[in-house]
Amino acid sequence: MSKEILINSSGYEARIALVENGMVLEVLHERQARESIVGNIYKGRVEKVLPGLQAAFVDIGMHKSAFMHASDVAKQNSQEGLPDHMSRVQNISSLVHEGQNIVVQVYKDQIGSKGARVTTQLSIPSRYLVMMPREKDMSAISVRITDEDERQRLTTILQGLNEKNPGFGLIARTNAEGASKVGLFNDYRFLKKLWEKLSHRIENNPAKSLIYSEFSLDKRTIRDEISENLTKITIDSLEVYRDVSAFIQDFAADWRGELVNYQGSRPLFDFHNIDDEIDKALSRQVPLKSGGNLVFDQNEALTTIDVNTGQFVGYKSLEDTAFKTNLEAGHAIARQIRLRNLAGIIIIDFIDMYDPEHKEQLLHALEERLSEDSSKTHVLGITNLGLVEVTRKRTTDTLYNHLCEPCDRCDATGMVKTIETLTYQLFREISRSVKQFKASKVLVIASVNLVEYIFDEHNESIAEIEETLSKQLSFQAEESYSRDQYDVVLL
Template sequence: MSEEILINVTPRETRVAVVENGMLQEVHIERASKRGYVGNIYKGRVQRVMPGMQAAFVDIGLARAAFLHASDIVRALQGMVVEEGEAPPPTPPIHELVREGQDVIVQVVKDPIGSKGARLTTQLSIPSRYLVLLPFAKVLGVSVRIEDEAERARLKEALQVQLPDAGEKGPGYIIRTNAEGQPGEAMAEDIVYLQKVWRVIEEGMRESPVGRCIYEDLSLPLRALRDLMRRDVEKVRVDSRESYDRMVQFIERFMPEMVEVLEHYPGERPIFDLFGVEDEIQRALQKDVPLKSGGHLIIDQTEAMTTVDVNTGAFLGHRNLEDTVYRTNLEAAQAVARQLRLRNLGGIIIIDFIDMADAEHRRQVLRQLEKSLARDHAKTTVYEFSPLGLVEMTRKRTTESLERQLCEPCPACSGRGSLKTLETVTYEIFREITRAVRQFEAETLLVLAPPKVVAKILEEESAAVAELEEFIGKTIRLQADERYSQEQFDVVLL
C-alpha cells in the first residue's frame, strides 16, 4: 500500500492530508487563531472540587476551566503506578487527591469540544519519534499495534540495554509503533532528547506562574513527521520552503533514514488541488456518501453520537436480495472506516447495516469493518451486531470533527437542519398580532418579515388578514425585508 503525506502551509492555516493509494484518508487542520492544546503541559490551580462527579475544575489560563477526573490523578499523585498488564488500583475520593486552591501540573488530553472545557491528566507523557516518556510511572511497555511477539521482546530488550533501571525506579517508557524494526541506537537518541525536554519541564514546574504553558507540543508539520511517518510512506510533500527547511532539520536529527522521502513542492497549482484533496474535503462535509455499487451512506453527527445508515440505492445484484445486501454491506464497512478517519468522528457510533439473515454474512461484514479500521490512528472498539441488527462502536476523540472545525451551526435554523414552513410562520405572525393588540394601544400594526412570508400572506392568506383586521379593529401593514431569515419577523406598533 502506497502512502503520501501532503502539507499545505499558509500564514494563518496549516493542513495535512494522508493519501493512501490515491484516496484521501485523514485531514488535520491547525489554525494560528485556534491552535489545539492536546499534549500541552500547564501549571494550573484547582478552582472547584466536585465530589459528586469525582472530578475537579482547574484553571489553566484558557477561556473555560478544564476538567480533571479522579482516575486521571490517582496514580500520579500517590505513586500508585500500574505495571504493564495489571489492573488499575481503585480510585480514592476526589477530595483526598486535590483541594481547592492547590497548584497542579497537568497535561491536556482532549481539546475543548463544543461547550465542554479541555480534559486533563496529571499522568504526564512526552512523545518522541520512537518512545513516550512517562515521568511519573515505572512501566516499560510496547505499543499494542506491534503484534509480533518476537519483535516486541526484541524492542523491550533493546530499551532495557539503554535504560537498565527502566520499569523499576522510573521514569517509565512506552515503545511506539514507529519503533518497529528500529535498532537500539535509534531509541538511545530519543532517550537523550526526552531527558533534555523533561529537564526544561521540571524547571518550568518550579518557576512558572499559574496558567502558564510549561511545554507546548510541536507544530502540525513536525507532529505529522513524528506521528504519521511509517515505512510505507513514499513521499512527504510540503508547499512552503520555510516549513520544508524546519522539517529537514527535524528529520535529519530524529529520522535521517527518511530524508529522501521529504520533498518541497514548488508548483503554482495548489498542492491539494493537484491531488484532488480539496474536492474530497468538500464531499466529507456532506451527509450523503455514494458507494460504487450504487448504494450510499447517510452520516448524521449529533451531540450524543454519530449514526451511519446504509442503503442499497440502485444496486440490484446478480443473484438474489441476500447477495445484494451482503455485497453492499461489505463495501459499506470499508467506506464507514474511511469516513470515520476522514471526518475525524469520535465517541459513540451506531452503524445501521442493511438487515442480513445469514449469520456468516454478518460475521464477515463485522470482520471487514475491523480490518478496515486497523490502520486508524485513533483507538476503536467494535461490538457484535445487536438484536436490532445495529453495530455499536466507539472511536477515541481528542479534537473536534472535521465538520465542526470547518463549519458552524446554520443561523437560519440554529443547527436543527430544518426550517419552519411559510405557513407555520404566517400563523405565528397572526398570533403575535393578537397578543400585541391585547397588551398595547395602537391604531396600526406593521409586520416586518422575509419576502417569501409576505408573498405567502398576500397571495394565499389575504382573506385571513382581512378577518383579523375586522376582529381586532386595527389596520395591518406588511413590509418585506431581505435581511430577515425565513423564521424571523417583527410586529411593530405605529
C-alpha cells in the same frame, strides 16, 4: 502500502492530508485562532472541587478552566507515596484540594462549550518511544506489534534503558518495530534531556504557566506518521519546507523518503483534488460505487450511519445483495470515520443479513480497516437488527464542526460554512485565479458580512496576499449577495 503527506500552509491556516495509495484518509486543520493544545503540559491550580461529579476544575491560564475527573489523578497520587488504600479511593476530595498546584496534560481540546480535558498521567511521545513520567517502572510495547520475537527484543532493550533511568517509564510505539538499538537509545537520550528541562520548569515556574508545548501540526503529523511506508512529503510553503527539512534531519535522519517543495501553478490541494474530498466529507450522503449509499447524521451525543442499497439489486439473492453492499459500506465507513474525524459513539445501521458467516466477515473487515486508525477505536458486536456500535477516542472536534456552524436561517437544523471558512476559501480562489490568468488588479465582490469580516480580522492577510501575488486587491460589498456569495474579478 505507499503513504504520502501533503502540507498546505499559509500565514493563517495549516492543512494536512494523509494519502494512502492515492486515496485521502485524513485531513487535519489548524488555524492561528484555534490551535490545538492537546499534548501541552501546564502547571495549573485547582480552582474548584466538585465531589458530586467526582471532578475538579483546573486553572491552566486559559480563558476557560480545564476539567479533570478523579480517574485522571489517582495514578499520580499512588506514585507519590500515598498508601495503596488511598490511591484506590475515587473520591476527588481525597485526591486534590482547592488552591493546590498540580501538573496536568491536555488530552482533549475544548469542544463547544466544554473546557479542555486534562490528566495528571503525563506522556510525551518521540519517534519510537513514549515517555511516562508518572510511571517510573513502566516498560511496555504497543499492542500493534504482534511479532513475539520483536516484542521480546524491544522488551529487553527497554528494560536495559529503564535500569539506567530513574526518572520515567517507557513505551515502545508501533514505529519502534524493526528500529535499531542505536535509534531507540537516541530517542531515549532525547527524552531524558527533555524531562530534565521540564522538571526544572515544574520546580521553578509559577502556577498557571505552560511547561511543555506540543509540536506544531506539521511536525507532530510527521513524527507520528514517518516510517518506511511514508514515501513522500510535499509542502507548498518554502518556510515550512525548510523548517520540516531541519526537523527531519534532527528527528529522523535515516528516513529515505522524498521531501518536495511544491511550486506548481495550481494550489497543492487543488492539484490533488483534496478540496473536493473535503466538500464530500461535509455532505450528509456518500455514494457507493455499487449504487448504494451512506447517510450520516451527527449530534453532540453520537453519530448514526445508515447503509442503503440504493440502485444496487445484486445478482443472486437479497442476502447476497445485502452482504456485498455491507462489505463495500464497511470499507467506506472506516475511511469516512477518519476523514470526518468522527468520535464518541458511532452507530452503524447495516442492511439486515441472516447468514452468521456473512455477519462475521463484515465485522472482521470493519475491524481490520479501523485497526489502521491511529485513534483508539473499538468495534462491538452486531445485533439482530444489523446495528454495530463503534467507539472512537475523541481528542479534537470533527471536520464538520471545525468547518461549519449552525445555520441561523433554519433554526440550526442544517449547517453552513463559517465566515472564517468562507474567507479562507475566497483567499484560495484569489490565488487560484491570479495564477491561472493574467491580471494587474483583482476586484472581489462579496456579501456585506464577508467584506466586513475580512476588513475587521484579516487586514494583515490581505497585505500578505498582495505581496505574495504582486497584485492589488480591492473589495466591493454587495447587499444583494447572500452570506456565502462572492465573485473574483480580474482587471
